[in-house]
Amino acid sequence: MPELRYGCTTVSLELPPGRTYDTLMYGLEAVETSPELSQSRIREALAAPIGAERLRELARGKSRAVILVSDGTRLCPTGLLLPPLLEELNVAGLDDDQVDIVVALGAHRKHTPDELKRLVGAEVYARVRVHNHSAEPEDCIYMETTSLGTPVELNRMVAETPLRIATGNIEPHAMVGISGGVKALVPGVASKRTIESHHALSLTYKAVPGSPINPLHLDLEEAERLVPIHFLLNVIVDHNRHVLKAVAGHIAEAHRKGAEFAAAWFTRQVTELYDVIAVSAGGAPKDLQMYQALKALRNAAAFVKPGGTLLLVAACPEGMGNGLFQHWIETMGDRRKMTDKLREQFVLGAHKILHVEEVLSRARVFIHSSLPRHLIELLGFYPADDLSATAQALLQDPDAKLALMPFGSLTYPRHHR
Structure with a gap:
């Protein structure tokens, strides 16, 4: 059963029986460490x-x-x-x-x-x-x-x-x-x-x-x-x-x-696109807050099929990580209004909404996190309180291609040139 880093611990991801998957990982060559x-x-x-x-x-x-x-x-x-x-x-x-x-x-x-x-x-x-x-x-x-x-x-x-x-x-x-x-x-x-x-x-x-x-x-x-x-x-x-x-x-x-x-x-060559990617930001400190964990989502989005699904595992114990980011999400109209305003006048912190929009224009996002439910939904994401149940529901189609990305914040896409 795959384990994904979540804050300072790990969470188990129970997949449907017999389900195969690819692992999208950085650093494919071994380097001795100690x-x-x-x-x-x-x-x-x-x-x-x-x-x-x-x-x-x-x-x-x-x-x-x-x-x-x-x-x-x-x-x-x-x-x-x-x-x-x-x-x-x-x-x-x-x-x-x-x-x-x-x-x-x-x-x-x-x-x-x-x-x-x-x-x-x-x-x-x-x-x-x-x-x-x-x-x-x-x-x-x-x-x-x-x-x-x-x-x-x-x-x-x-x-x-x-x-x-x-x-x-x-x-x-x-x-x-x-x-x-x-x-x-x-x-x-x-x-x-x-x-x-x-x-x-x-x-x-x-x-x-x-x-x-x-x-x-x-x-x-x-x-x-x-x-x-x-x-x-x-x-x-x-x-x-x-x-x-x-x-x-x-x-x-x-x-x-x-x-x-x-x-x-x-960086990893984008050679194949997937229907579903379960991605962990990589645990602490990469998932301290949504402000940082978004990097994993942006990376994973490059490997998912248009219209596919991302399942993000990110603890976010510090919440959104930026007051302006949270204020805009909680108080402003729809995301289109927010992104239009940001393209007209860049606002540091709130600019992360452009990254959210970039991801959501390509895929649905489910998130297993300690973020309050209202913030998850106002971001345009879906809560995945039960990680394994969510994964199994997303993988009902046996032909859906699945990948796991255990260190999404460190695994960047490299495209053919």
């Missing part, structure tokens, strides 16, 4: 940086350093990255009180003190100041406007610190092609105005998941040149946060190497 290998891959990357000096050399003579880290909605094993980075800075002569860590929240919610401690690790939390980024205008400083019209406003502390270090994990990304790299800066430590302006470009320009060659990513690169990241440490991890590969060094050169690996690892 906690020890994760640590050694990180240290090897730091010892042999790409296109840059070692961090211990770059940091010599600097008065202060800031390290940008991903927030708790990401798989990045931040607690593994920070100790060797701090070691490099200490060797260079920087004491812990000369270092700040900023959680690159973008416009996501701030973390509680306990969440910050879990994110960076108790030892690091006791040694170094850890800050939530604030996207409010008074906490950011305007630099310049990019050629595509994005006003670049960045966290004041980050902009004014002489040594800037970015961390993160690299995955395909539906909007900018690839995550990691410059995304720690924008949207990571940018103002709401900057983030909204940049995200609005997605109405005009499209990206191919896995490729940074698109106007949206180039816009981020242009913004980074205004406030350069001096050193990058990025990892590619599996769903258990094991490090498959680590890259360090120059923000663009090191990221490019990591992006090539991530694109091959997390």
Whole structure:
């Protein structure tokens, strides 16, 4: 009986007797993993940086350093990255009180003190100041406007610190092609105005998941040149946060190497379409909230037949994950009205309704979740309180082709070119 991740646990999916299915999975080649290998891959990357000096050399003579880290909605094993980075800075002569860590929240919610401690690790939390980024205008400083019209406003502390270090994990990304790299800066430590302006470009320009060659990513690169990241440490991890590969060094050169690996690892050729796909976002943190779990639905929609059915497994203990997203869903007219308004005037947070519409224009969606029933129905989805009973009802036709997608947020479509 298949088990699908659901929050920090799993749920069983009982299928009709004799029912066969395909599994849509990322990373078809085996890579050896272990906690020890994760640590050694990180240290090897730091010892042999790409296109840059070692961090211990770059940091010599600097008065202060800031390290940008991903927030708790990401798989990045931040607690593994920070100790060797701090070691490099200490060797260079920087004491812990000369270092700040900023959680690159973008416009996501701030973390509680306990969440910050879990994110960076108790030892690091006791040694170094850890800050939530604030996207409010008074906490950011305007630099310049990019050629595509994005006003670049960045966290004041980050902009004014002489040594800037970015961390993160690299995955395909539906909007900018690839995550990691410059995304720690924008949207990571940018103002709401900057983030909204940049995200609005997605109405005009499209990206191919896995490729940074698109106007949206180039816009981020242009913004980074205004406030350069001096050193990058990025990892590619599996769903258990094991490090498959680590890259360090120059923000663009090191990221490019990591992006090539991530694109091959997390994209899967669309060779067949299915009548029904049961998809898990992959458990926590990928299904903390609907805002994040939608990524799994968008990926699965590329593998389903037009008019087919998606059965999403996503706990969503934090609900919708964005107040504006929820407000629009609960208070505004029909989805057509919402999407028309968003195409006329992009609204950060509410823009996720465009992603909902994209999925529903292709398939019906049933969802097994802790989301309140009214939100499920107002989204245009159908509740699947009894997961197995729903699956069996959807599979009454013995000829219906079924696929399971156990890690939907990490399994991106790759189309024939």
